[in-house]
């Protein structure tokens with residue numbers, strides 16, 4: 788019995804590592820698993836002015852901490868995309884433990900293939916290079932009118948932010964964009 792459990796755990800671990808190498812390694816190289824700071828998450832969510840029942844998307848949701856906070860503090864629905872399988876599992880577990888799993892959906896998928904048409908708020912904490920691509924993605928996607936995009940740390944190239952607030956000593960700002 789104990790041996791079976793041990794084997795199952797090892798198989799799960801092995802598959803997670805394998806999936807990370809196959810699907811998630813490029814994402815891990817592109818941007819590490821650095822999570823947003825607790826205070827910064829609060830500021831970013833405040834900036835987005837999320838209303839109850841709105842759909843909040845986190846592109847590259849990591850361990851799901853922003854999703855959980857948004858759904859808890861603003862009673863919204865959260866959708867997260869995460870390419871690295873172990874982070875995806877962590878995000879799922881965090882959502883479950885938070886008691887908000889009915890309001891949170893985590894997808895182990897590349898966010899460049901995400902359907903963003905229902906999003907009211909889009910959050911991202913990525914690298915400057917990925918933010919350039921996000922700018923292109925947002926321009927090419929049919930988004931709801933009034934959608935707010937909050938970028939933690941880096942700005943979106945060729946888009947004028949509606950607001951910018953200073954966040955940390957490292958000069959990491961938080962940017963708010965609105966699509967009218």
Ligand SMILES: C[S@@+](CC[C@H](N)C(=O)[O-])C[C@H]1O[C@@H](n2cnc3c(N)ncnc32)[C@H](O)[C@@H]1O
Pocket residue numbers: 814815817818819820821822823845846847848849850851852853868869870871874896897898899911912913
């Ligand atoms: C800096 S972390 C931010 C995590 C979380 N949003 C937060 O603020 O705490 C960026 C995350 O994006 C994920 N990521 C990078 N490129 C991705 C892609 N194309 N599709 C899905 N996830 C991606 C990485 O695996 C990483 O977990």
